[in-house]
Amino acid sequence: MTCRVISYGERMSRWAPDAALRLERAALELFTEQGYAGTSVPEIATRAGLTTRTFFRHFPDKREVLFLRERELPAVVASLVAGAPAFLSPLGIVMHGFEAMAAGMFEGWRPDLQARRAIIGSDQGLRERELLKNVLLAGVITEALAGQGVGGREARLVARYGVLVFEIALTDWLDSDSDTFPDVLHSTAYRMGQLVRPARQDE
Amino acid sequence: MTCRVISYGERMSRWAPDAALRLERAALELFTEQGYAGTSVPEIATRAGLTTRTFFRHFPDKREVLFLRERELPAVVASLVAGAPAFLSPLGIVMHGFEAMAAGMFEGWRPDLQARRAIIGSDQGLRERELLKNVLLAGVITEALAGQGVGGREARLVARYGVLVFEIALTDWLDSDSDTFPDVLHSTAYRMGQLVRPARQDE
DNA sequence: GCCGTGATGACACGGAGTGACGTCGTCATC
DNA sequence: GATGACGACGTCACTCCGTGTCATCACGGC
Structure with missing residues (x-):
């Protein structure tokens, strides 16, 4: 569950980059697939290869993931x-x-x-x-x-x-x-x- | 915890009347005393002589108790x-x-x-x-x-x-x-x- | 090579909100 | 008056949201 990056081009860090963007993409997919209320934060985090705690480090709450682009x-x-x-x-x-x-x-x-x-x-x-x-x-x-x-x-x-x-x-x-x-x-x-x-x- | 009405004039029912109003009053008091985030729904319900479940039967969520008068x-x-x-x-x-x-x-x-x-x-x-x-x-x-x-x-x-x-x-x-x-x-x-x-x- | 920094994982916890079921007065009907 | 439907509330169990805290590990500077 640590999601090490095996190979990502030239520069690779311990964590895949753009965690917030990955969370946003996962959330959008899941919301369109099964609705907003029907998807939990753990689901989003798992699809993004992260943990629930990390989700809440990037977004103060579940709703906020839909407003990343407008920050x-x-x-x-x-x-x-x-x-x-x-x-x-x-x-x-x-x-x-x-x-x-x-x-x-x-x-x-x-x-x-x-x-x-x-x-x-x-x-x-x-x-x-x-x-x-x-x-x-x-x-x-x-x-x-x-x-x-x-x-x-x-x-x-x-x-x-x-x-x-x-x-x-x-x-x-x-x-x-x-x-x-x-x-x-x-x-x-x-x-x-x-x-x-x-x-x-x-x- | 059943909050029977001991004596209430002519007509008495099993439960004290105006549960929603009592919840609203208790909520307003607690919110001004210790803040909105600092008071939990069980606290409100207890002060009103009711249970948490009953609170959510009268109000769909915690915020809504502040909008009873505007219904x-x-x-x-x-x-x-x-x-x-x-x-x-x-x-x-x-x-x-x-x-x-x-x-x-x-x-x-x-x-x-x-x-x-x-x-x-x-x-x-x-x-x-x-x-x-x-x-x-x-x-x-x-x-x-x-x-x-x-x-x-x-x-x-x-x-x-x-x-x-x-x-x-x-x-x-x-x-x-x-x-x-x-x-x-x-x-x-x-x-x-x-x-x-x-x-x-x-x- | 050591250490600070920063992002993440892991764990525990309290509060919000819901579903299912039981309890018991009230009221209508017979 | 007995009976059964009804309605308001209690009780229990559960999921999910959101947070605090500490450990882990790569990276960059020195």
Whole structure:
């Protein structure tokens, strides 16, 4: 059960590399095969060639294994917000940041994200965790906006609103097979704005 | 351990009444005394004069004991939305519903709600559950709006937006000791609207 | 060649949550 | 009034999640 690496190319260590990635792959396989609730952490660890204790060293709990890819997302968005052009409105800064991030990270991932979303949608605890991730993201954006000179209360409102638009746009994008994500993001932002403050007489 | 009722006025049954309420009260006391993570379900059940198994018959999990009072909230809001005056905009319907509900349910609860919110804020799992409750509430509102003739996509956007405004307003109201909740709700809605679509030339 | 570091294995443990079954008042029916 | 269904709770046994602690072993620096 020690899982020594017999031969792995040039460099070999005592342990196979990328334990977290192996755990994530094993978890995704098992979750799609037999469901999230139907697979235990020991199963995941065993398939990855590791032990249960090691799983919890890489992930604070069972749900977190599904969010490995998004770990750096808050930092990315924060840096994009921090480097946004100064002439934009607060909301423009946030949406611009989402757009830039989505172009760089999401374009090739649609199938993976769809599979992952099916798993998350099947379990209440996973949806809860996803919602918390969104709120945490909003918190990071709030701080980044404050660093751009946006007032604290205004920054919080804009961040929460922007994350909400992003969340809905992501859902719609994954549901529709043809559109591109920036387009969905734009149209979602536009439609939401219309509903919040209907325009007087433009089309 | 059977907790027979010795004497309870006219009608007496084998078990003391209001098991769920007793569990809620015991949980609130213990959580404020020694923290959420520091109290176990057996402790709560024992203080309420019940067993662990009975706790889980009344609440699907440990977190849920903090949301007993809000169980009927989705139904209340849904009925308010369903009975809203027809001349209102979709968002007007939702905000009107929140206002009516808040007037009837929240006014006397501020101290209780503040204590509860301190507990929820101290634990990640509780914040996650609270976020899920909000999204579930948005889902119910979406259906109620659809019953009022609002299109599905539009209803979803309005519901999520309205719940977001409500959530932020509730937080601000509990933070400030003087304001009344409808006022905070109004001002939050107004400020959020300003940020989403800045007006051209009004102040 | 020695030692610090870092990742992992091995073991033990408490708490969350569930399934199955037993107990005993309450209520309706006869 | 006796009987049986019903409902709320107790009791027991179990799995799984998550954590603390210590031992093990490769690697890199000296």
